[in-house]
Amino acid sequence: MEDPLGEVVRLVANEMVAEVCSIYLLRAGEVLELFATQGLNPSAVHRTRLRVGEGLVGDIAAHNRPLSLADAQAHPQYAYRPETGEEIYHSLAGVPIVRAGRVLGVLVVQNRTRRHYDEEEIETLQTIAMVLAELIAAGHFVSPNEVQQVDGLGLLPLRVDGVQLTPGVAIGHAVLHEPRISIQKVVAEDAGQELKRFEEAAHGVREDVDRMLEAHDMQSGEQREILETFRMFVDDRGWLERIREAIGSGLTAEAGVQRSFDDVRARLGQSTDPYIRERLSDLQDLTNRVLLRLAGRAVADPASLPDDMIIIARDMGPAELLDYDRTRLRGLVLEEGSAMSHVAIVARALDIPVVGRAPDVLSRVEPGDSIVVDGDNAQVLVRPADDILQTIHAAIEARDERRRKYMALRDLPSATRDQARISLNMNAGLLIDMQHLDETGADGVGLYRTEIPFMVRSEFPDVDAQTWLYSRVLDVADGRPVTFRTLDVGGDKVLPYVGAFGDDNPAMGWRAIRIGLDRPAMLRRQLRALIQGASGRPLSVMFPMIAEVSELLSARRLLDLELERAKRRGQPVPERLRVGVMFEVPALAWQLDSLLPHVDFISVGTNDLLQFLYAADRGNTRLAGRYDSLSPPLLRLLHFVVEKVRPAGVELSVCGEMAGRPVEALALLAIGVRALSMSPGAIGPVKAMIRSLDLNEATGFMNAALTQPDRPMRETLRLFAADHSIEI
Ligand code: PEP
Ligand code: MG
Numbered sequence: 058m059e060d061p062l063g064e065v066v067r068l069v070a071n072e073m074v075a076e077v078c079s080i081y082l083l084r085a086g087e088v089l090e091l092f093a094t095q096g097l098n099p100s101a102v103h104r105t106r107l108r109v110g111e112g113l114v115g116d117i118a119a120h121n122r123p124l125s126l127a128d129a130q131a132h133p134q135y136a137y138r139p140e141t142g143e144e145i146y147h148s149l150a151g152v153p154i155v156r157a158g159r160v161l162g163v164l165v166v167q168n169r170t171r172r173h174y175d176e177e178e179i180e181t182l183q184t185i186a187m188v189l190a191e192l193i194a195a196g197h198f199v200s201p202n203e204v205q206q207v208d209g210l211g212l213l214p215l216r217v218d219g220v221q222l223t224p225g226v227a228i229g230h231a232v233l234h235e236p237r238i239s240i241q242k243v244v245a246e247d248a249g250q251e252l253k254r255f256e257e258a259a260h261g262v263r264e265d266v267d268r269m270l271e272a273h274d275m276q277s278g279e280q281r282e283i284l285e286t287f288r289m290f291v292d293d294r295g296w297l298e299r300i301r302e303a304i305g306s307g308l309t310a311e312a313g314v315q316r317s318f319d320d321v322r323a324r325l326g327q328s329t330d331p332y333i334r335e336r337l338s339d340l341q342d343l344t345n346r347v348l349l350r351l352a353g354r355a356v357a358d359p360a361s362l363p364d365d366m367i368i369i370a371r372d373m374g375p376a377e378l379l380d381y382d383r384t385r386l387r388g389l390v391l392e393e394g395s396a397m398s399h400v401a402i403v404a405r406a407l408d409i410p411v412v413g414r415a416p417d418v419l420s421r422v423e424p425g426d427s428i429v430v431d432g433d434n435a436q437v438l439v440r441p442a443d444d445i446l447q448t449i450h451a452a453i454e455a456r457d458e459r460r461r462k463y464m465a466l467r468d469l470p471s472a473t474r475d476q477a478r479i480s481l482n483m484n485a486g487l488l489i490d491m492q493h494l495d496e497t498g499a500d501g502v503g504l505y506r507t508e509i510p511f512m513v514r515s516e517f518p519d520v521d522a523q524t525w526l527y528s529r530v531l532d533v534a535d536g537r538p539v540t541f542r543t544l545d546v547g548g549d550k551v552l553p554y555v556g557a558f559g560d561d562n563p564a565m566g567w568r569a570i571r572i573g574l575d576r577p578a579m580l581r582r583q584l585r586a587l588i589q590g591a592s593g594r595p596l597s598v599m600f601p602m603i604a605e606v607s608e609l610l611s612a613r614r615l616l617d618l619e620l621e622r623a624k625r626r627g628q629p630v631p632e633r634l635r636v637g638v639m640f641e642v643p644a645l646a647w648q649l650d651s652l653l654p655h656v657d658f659i660s661v662g663t664n665d666l667l668q669f670l671y672a673a674d675r676g677n678t679r680l681a682g683r684y685d686s687l688s689p690p691l692l693r694l695l696h697f698v699v700e701k702v703r704p705a706g707v708e709l710s711v712c713g714e715m716a717g718r719p720v721e722a723l724a725l726l727a728i729g730v731r732a733l734s735m736s737p738g739a740i741g742p743v744k745a746m747i748r749s750l751d752l753n754e755a756t757g758f759m760n761a762a763l764t765q766p767d768r769p770m771r772e773t774l775r776l777f778a779a780d781h782s783i784e785i
Contacts, residue, residue, distance in 0.1 A: 062093035062198045069185055070095040070166065073178065077146055077167035080154075080189070081107070081114050082199065089114055089163060092199065096167065097141040105138050109160075112136030113149060118160045122323060123152040123179050127171040143167065150174040152182045155319075156190035159371070159419065164189065183319060184312065188243050215439040219390070219415035222401040224432045224738075226453055227388035227410050228446065229365035231426040231439075232381075233419060234373060240348075243312040248305055255300060255310040258350035263291050265346065269379055282510065283375045283399045287339055296340070311351050318344040335398060342374025367428040369418055375399040383407060388430030390415050390422075390437050406489045412437050463741020467498035471744050473726075473752040480732035481740055481747070482540075484712060488526065491533040493737035501538035503734020504599070504660065504712040505530065507583070508546045517579070520586045527590025538597060540660065540734075542639065543583055543612075545569040545601040564668065564675070569602035574611050584619045593629030597637065599660060604642040606652050613655065637708075641665035646698060653705040660734070661698070663713025667691060686715045687724055687770040693763060699729035710734055719746040719785040720774050726752060727759035745784045754781065 062080055070078035077096030081089040084106075091097070091105040110119040116134045117124050126132055129149035137144065146167035154162040164186045166174075192198055245251045266288045270281065290296065296317065303313035318340060325333050365387045368378070372393040378386075378400050389404055394413030404411045410432030422428065422439055429438035429449050438445065471481040482503030485491055487510065494502070510526060511518060518526075530539055547560075547568025560566030573580035587598060600612045613636060623630050637658035638645070643666065645652065652659075663686060668675040670691060671684040695711075702709045710732035715721040717739030723746055725733065735743060758777055762770065778785045 060093065063095070065189065065198075066093045066095040069164070069182075073166050073181070075166035075168055077143070077165070079165045079167075080162060081118075081165070082154075082162035082193065083109070083118065083160060089118055091141070092162070094141075096146075097143055101138070101141040105141055107136065107138075112138075114151060114163045114165060117151045117153050117163045117165075121153050121155060121160050123150070123183065125150040125174045125179055127173050129167070145169055148172040148174070150179060150182060152179065152186045154186045154190045154193065156194050161190055161193055180316075184243055184308070184316065187240060187312065187315060187319070191240050214441050214445075215421055217390075217412075217415045217418050217421065217437040217439065219412040219418075219435055219437065221432050221435040222389075222391070222394055222398070222411035222413040223405045223409065225388075225408070225410035226433060226449065226456070227365075227367065227430045228449060228453070229367040229387035229428060229430075230363040231422045231424055231428050232362055232366045232368050233422065233424050234368050234370035234377070240309075240311045240315060242309050244307055245304070245309040245312075248307065251304045251308075251310045251313070252301060254351060255304060255313065255347075258310065258347050259291065259297070261350045262343065262346045263288070266291060266376060269376060272379075283402065287343070287374065287376055290339055290343055296343075311348055314344055314347050314351070334393075334395075338372045338393075338398070338400075339374050341372065342377050345377070363425065367430055369422050369428075371419055372398075373400045375403040378403055378407075388412075388428070388432075390418050390428070390430055392416065392418055402487070405487070460741070463745065464496075466741060466744050466748070467496075469744075469748065471500070471747055473747055473750045475751050475753050477726075477731070477752040479726060479747050480710070481744060482538075482710070482712075482732065482734035483737045483740060484734050485530075485737075488529055488533070490737065491530060494534060494537060497737050497740040499537075499737070499740055501540075502530075502534060503540055503710055503732065505539055505541045506545065507541055508544050511544065511546065517582075520582050520589070523583060523586030524589040527587050528592060531591060531594055538595065540597040540599050540635075540637070540658075541587055542599045542601050543570070543573060543580060547572055564665070570600050570608055570612060571602065573600075574608060577615055580612070581615050581619055584616050585622070588619055588623050588630060589628065591629075591631045593632055595633040595635070596631035597635040597658070599637045599639060599658075601639045601662070602641055602665070603638040604644050606648050606655070609638055609652065609655055639665075639712075640698065641669070643670055643694070646694060649698065649701045653702065653707050656707055658708035658710065659698075659702060661695065661709070661711045661713065663691075663711060663715040666694075666713065667715075670694065685771060686721055687774065689763060689767050689770060692724060692728060692759075692770065695725070695730070696728040696763065703729065708732060717743060719743055720771065720778065722746060723750065723755060723778065723783065723785060724759065724770065724774055726750070727755040728763075729756070742784075749782060749784045751781065755783075 066078040066080055070076070077094065079094040079097055080092050082092045084090050089107045089109060091102050094102060107115045109115050113124060113129060113132060113134050127148050129135055130147060146169055148168045148171050149165060151163050151165040153160045154164055164182060166182065266284060270284050270288065299317040299320070300313045303316045304310055308316060321340060322337060325337055362385065364385050366381060366385050367388045367390065368381060368386070369390045372391055378389065386407065386409055388409050389411040391411065391413045392415055394401060401411055401413070410430045412430055412432055412435055415437050418437060426440050427446065429441055431438065470478070472478050480500050482501050483493060483497060483499040484504040484506070485502050486506035527541065545568065547563065547566060584598070587596060598616060600609060603609050616636065620630055635657040637656050637660060638652070639662045640659050641662040664675055667684065667686055673680045673684055699709060709730060711725050711730055712734035716725065716733040717735030719742050722733055722743045733743065762768070762773055775785070
């Protein structure tokens with residue numbers, strides 16, 4: 058029988074004036090097998106195999122990028138395969154055969170001479186590879202069960218570990234997110250007609266995004282901002298022009314759109330910069346949307362989808378997730394993604410668990426498989442056995458039950474058995490978090506991390522945008538106090554538009570107030586927005602990472618300047634202004650006497666304090682749990698601070714993670730802390746602990762325990778709680 062792939066390699070070799078043209082396809086087990094060749098030994102077909110990452114062909118597949126070498130044999134990755142007879146060919150150019158983001162194989166040409174393949178030639182190869190990918194996927198050349206795409210890893214239960222992008226646990230059935238657009242035609246007959254088709258499709262996409270923006274639950278907050286950024290992309294001149302040019306050069310609208318994306322990905326695909334990765338995934342989202350429009354297809358056919366969808370994707374843009382019916386969406390699993398990625402932020406707003414960086418999950422899951430997305434433990438269970446499913450169902454039930462119990466505590470006072478009133482607040486960072494104020498019955502927001510919305514934008518938000526956000530936060534708080542922390546960026550929280558952060562030791566580098574004071578215009582703009590957003594209402598401003606009193610004084614001066622500016626312009630100033638600092642840098646403990654006269658409150662950030670006290674990176678998993686937050690040195694330090702701060706009439710609270718764990722919260726109350734701020738989910742458990750506690754007893758116990766030589770405080774406190782029926 059005629060060998061169609063053999064025909065393809067012959068034609069390509071001819072077209073490219075190459076002596077060799079070969080096609081390698083991916084088989085199960087990450088093996089690239091030579092499926093067809095013109096120029097190499099025919100007997101090598103189906104015999105020559107390379108693992109992904111092995112040799113130049115493996116390298117092209119592993120990195121999903123083209124390679125062009127005038128002297129391939131001099132390349133350190135070159136792997137010589139004697140059965141092919143390729144030793145006489147010096148130059149090599151290869152491109153990955155990619156479909157829906159997955160590498161299916163590699164297309165290679167070789168020449169005897171040391172030929173420099175130019176950009177145009179590589180582009181031609183890419184275009185051919187694009188067509189090949191569609192035809193291969195459609196089963197035109199090889200039977201589908203020959204290639205890896207379908208001959209998966211069997212249907213055994215599987216656990217895939219990833220990272221938590223949003224918490225929670227969900228059970229459902231897999232939907233493989235793949236637009237499955239097959240580009241049938243690459244070369245156009247009528248460029249004008251293709252251009253018209255493209256413009257219509259782009260217009261349709263614009264309308265779709267506008268419709269999403271109009272949806273009632275996208276009226277405010279970061280989700281809206283993300284969609285608006287996305288909308289701007291649709292109007293981006295550069296993007297539109299690139300596609301028009303590609304179509305002008307003779308490609309069909311589909312091929313032009315795909316080509317434009319492939320070009321960008323080839324240039325930026327290796328970048329690890331989170332901002333660039335985010336843009337790339339927005340662009341992928343947009344590309345898929347336009348392709349779907351061109352094909353005249355809806356994004357996903359709702360009728361064919363299960364009622365409890367777990368979406369499995371390589372990566373995803375925010376708009377793609379919103380295409381699915383929200384009432385049927387249960388969870389999301391991504392091969393890529395980060396907690397700050399746009400899709401994760403939208404998923405958080407929809408309250409669905411997401412596990413990211415789950416390796417190869419797309420190729421390990423079949424549509425309709427039963428799936429557990431366990432965001433809490435950062436894992437995905439594929440086709441779990443029935444008994445496991447039952448256990449998970451029971452865990453979800455128990456969790457709902459606990460939620461109901463904590464809900465019942467919502468309107469009861471946060472007071473100990475001996476009537477000590479404890480201020481219970483929540484931490485927030487997105488407008489969407491504010492809804493938890495009502496749900497949890499928290500007294501207010503003890504820490505509003507303002508940097509998060511800054512991180513999802515492509516440029517520094519102007520004063521109006523910030524003002525709008527802060528004003529909305531205060532509207533939702535409806536009179537309950539909110540402590541706004543000024544920007545705490547730097548370190549791992551990168552703002553793409555604030556210059557490079559090349560610090561070797563970022564947590565101790567140019568971050569937070571240090572940036573604010575070095576870039577006073579930026580800090581002033583934020584302070585201006587806070588004053589305007591408050592619009593006469595009470596305002597609390599907190600400065601992060603203060604290490605010296607002079608830093609607070611400088612920051613206060615900027616705040617005073619902004620207050621004067623507002624007054625000069627006849628704008629309302631806050632009816633009550635409270636200014637405070639985060640206590641995160643140990644050095645501040647020995648400056649309290651000079652600090653206290655200048656602040657209304659201090660909030661202890663135990664996350665950073667602990668890392669600086671023990672010189673142990675808070676994000677280093679190898680050190681996680683090594684130094685206990687209940688260790689006597691930290692408790693003694695905090696006790697010392699409480700004793701200093703209390704008589705000065707300055708409020709003291711704790712807003713690090715420690716405050717949200719019942720045993721730790723117990724210890725904090727016992728050393729004299731009376732205000733805590735924590736993630737919303739922790740309020741119920743901590744309130745239950747507070748309401749079962751006799752604070753007097755606990756204080757006496759703690760005072761005695763802290764004078765003892767170092768002892769394991771965690772165990773001691775657990776026993777104390779058990780003896781006194783304290784709910785921890
Ligand atoms: C802290 O350091 O404890 C804190 C609350 O701030 P962040 O976690 O935002 O650094
Ligand atoms: Mg901190």
